[in-house]
Amino acid sequence: MSDFDKLNASNSMPMATQIVGGSDETKLLLTVTEAASLLSLGRSKTYELVRAGVIPSVRITGSRRIKVSDLLGYVAALGEAA
Numbered sequence: 504m505s506d507f508d509k510l511n512a513s514n515s516m517p518m519a520t521q522i523v524g525g526s527d528e529t530k531l532l533l534t535v536t537e538a539a540s541l542l543s544l545g546r547s548k549t550y551e552l553v554r555a556g557v558i559p560s561v562r563i564t565g566s567r568r569i570k571v572s573d574l575l576g577y578v579a580a581l582g583e584a585a
Contacts, residue, residue: 532561532568541574552577 539549
């Protein structure tokens with residue numbers, strides 16, 4: 504099962520099991536670095552997509568985070584654009 508299948512396997516609100524670091528901790532928000540790892544993209548490219556508004560993000564006390572549901576929506580839209 505792919506990492507995104509694992510993320511999408513939850514009920515109505517997608518949550519991520521932390522794949523980076525191998526923990527079993529459940530997450531709703533990912534750092535840009537974690538999102539980049541899941542997308543198999545570089546950190547700089549992921550920040551570029553966030554800055555351009557292609558991948559939505561939220562700012563919490565100076566920290567940039569990406570909702571798992573937004574990351575899944577971005578990946579789903581990639582298939583539609585092809």
